[in-house]
Amino acid sequence: MEKTFVMLKPDAVQRNLIGEVIGRFEKKGLKLVALKMLTIDQEMANQHYNEHVGKPFFDDLVSFITSGPVVAMVWEGRQAIQVARKMMGSTDPQEAPTGTIRGDYGLFTGNNIVHGSDSPESAAREISLFFSQKEIISYKKCAEPWIYGEKTE
Ligand code: IDP
Ligand code: MG
Secondary structure (H helix, E strand, O other), rough: OOOOEEEEOOOHHHHHHHHHHHHHHHHHHHHHEEEEEEOOOHHHHHHHHHHOOOOOHHHHHHHHHOOOOOEEEEOOOOOOOHHHHHHHHOOOOOOOOOOOHHHHOOEEEOOOOOOEEOHHHHHHHHHHHHOOOHHHOOOOOHHHHHHHHOOOO
């Protein structure tokens, strides 16, 4: 099934939102297949946010994302990339609907709690930037037929 890279940004860690956000993905039915806490250095920030190099907010973005520990994760599920993006809400938390993670917990675009891959290409690139193959766990959960019906693929 599809995998997506999700990261709780430094504001989520500092504001005690780790459990809250992970709980939402768990309850949705997505499966956690990799997780680690780390502090991103300058070089990794440049790689992760490569598509934004040269934009006016780039320096602020890098200094924010390197400002404290983050929680990096891989979540798996049917259409996991799109599902996670919907759950996050739009980039600007002021515009994200209530009920989404950014809509419920954020007030400022720079500090918007969570990152999620926006396409299969970025998911593959981001997952391999943060995790080795060995760190991604393949396992069955007995609730899967209760989430997807009898046909789990
Ligand atoms: P996304 O996180 O919703 O995919 P992107 O456009 O990929 O949004 O931007 C990456 C991150 O850069 C955003 O999550 C946000 O933290 C930051 N960012 C994007 N646009 C702005 C802006 O106009 N001002 C300040 N920060 C921004
Ligand atoms: Mg993005």
